[in-house]
Amino acid sequence: MTASVLPHVSATGTTEIRATRLLFLIVGFGVAAWAPLVPLVKVRAGLDDGTLGLLLLCLGIGSLAAMPVAGALAGRFGTRPVLAAAVLVTGAALVVLSRAGGLPVLAAALTGLGIGLGLLDCLMNLQAVAVERRAERPMMSGFHGLYSLGCILGAAGFSALLSLGLTPAAAALAVVAAIAAAFLAALPGILPALGGESHGPAFARPRGPVLRIGLLCFVVFLTEGSALDWSGVFLIQERGLDPARAGLGYAAFSLTMTVGRLTGDAFVRRIGRRRIVVLGALLAAGGLGLAITVPLWPVTLLGYALVGAGCANIVPVLFTAAGRQDAVPAALAIPAVTTLGYAGVLAGPAAIGLLAHATSLTLAFLVVAALLLAVAVGARRLRT
Structure with missing residues (x-):
């Protein structure tokens, strides 16, 4: 990758590094928050194993639809607006999934969750590549470690909230509030132009x-x-x-x-x-x-x-x-x-x-x- 493609990172990079870590934590939290909801959704909607399996495909469909175009969207509209939209969609989807019982609504919400997490996943890695390149030292493993830590803390935290007697909807709102707070804290360090040039193809066939x-x-x-x-x-x-x-x-x-x-x-x-x-x-x-x-x-x-x-x-x-x-x-x-x-x-x-x-x-x-x-x-x- 040529140097001209990379966005500029400040000399210190502290704000950008912290923001990158928070983005990885956010995605880990979002992924983990869905796992404890799966059995609850199954019971609430009265789904058998086969129907649940088909419903779970919606998460993958949403992610696979969003991931290839994430960079192009960031290039056209700016990284921060796209990330903000992704966080909003992710949070709304988690709230709907914690309450809904109808299959069409669940399918739409799970697809939305996939879209939000797919956009976040790609853009956090683009930010990480740029920050690591500017820092001139390996940092990517630590960033991905924060994602893994976010998965553990998210799953444990959501389960703990449920065990304390909170309803699934209340627990989901608490997780969404934590995600929103983390995103607001990360916002100053999010690089404004991760996507490079706004023209060109929306996605490229890997070669x-x-x-x-x-x-x-x-x-x-x-x-x-x-x-x-x-x-x-x-x-x-x-x-x-x-x-x-x-x-x-x-x-x-x-x-x-x-x-x-x-x-x-x-x-x-x-x-x-x-x-x-x-x-x-x-x-x-x-x-x-x-x-x-x-x-x-x-x-x-x-x-x-x-x-x-x-x-x-x-x-x-x-x-x-x-x-x-x-x-x-x-x-x-x-x-x-x-x-x-x-x-x-x-x-x-x-x-x-x-x-x-x-x-x-x-x-x-x-x-x-x-x-x-x-x-x-x-x-x-x-x-x-």
């Missing part, structure tokens, strides 16, 4: 280095999705763990990923971005192999912890690489890479389920491990 980076992101996000959706099933089905403890696999994964990201910038400075991707992919593949080959559930948990540690800093490094390549402007490259990565979250777990149905869950996870080895090989061509 060259952007396509390679996007495919690497696809695999890593697929791995994260498999841990979220299938680790509990594997622990119950293959390790005989009690269902009440099945969430320990994803908890182990999330803990090491969050810690890895919050401390990852120091490792990036020490060993370099390319080695982070290679070693991280190898560690994640080894952890997954350990989880599925040793028939002891504590070892399976250790394996998932290694997967989280290995994956932790790969995506932040890949976003930095997408911002630094010069084949496609950053305002188009970041949304393209984000979209490909998010497609891995959506399509990956479904593909694992189909493969597990045709063969076994163990074999499906072996395929994921093999894809992680391919990431390690592909990282050799990564321009850092």
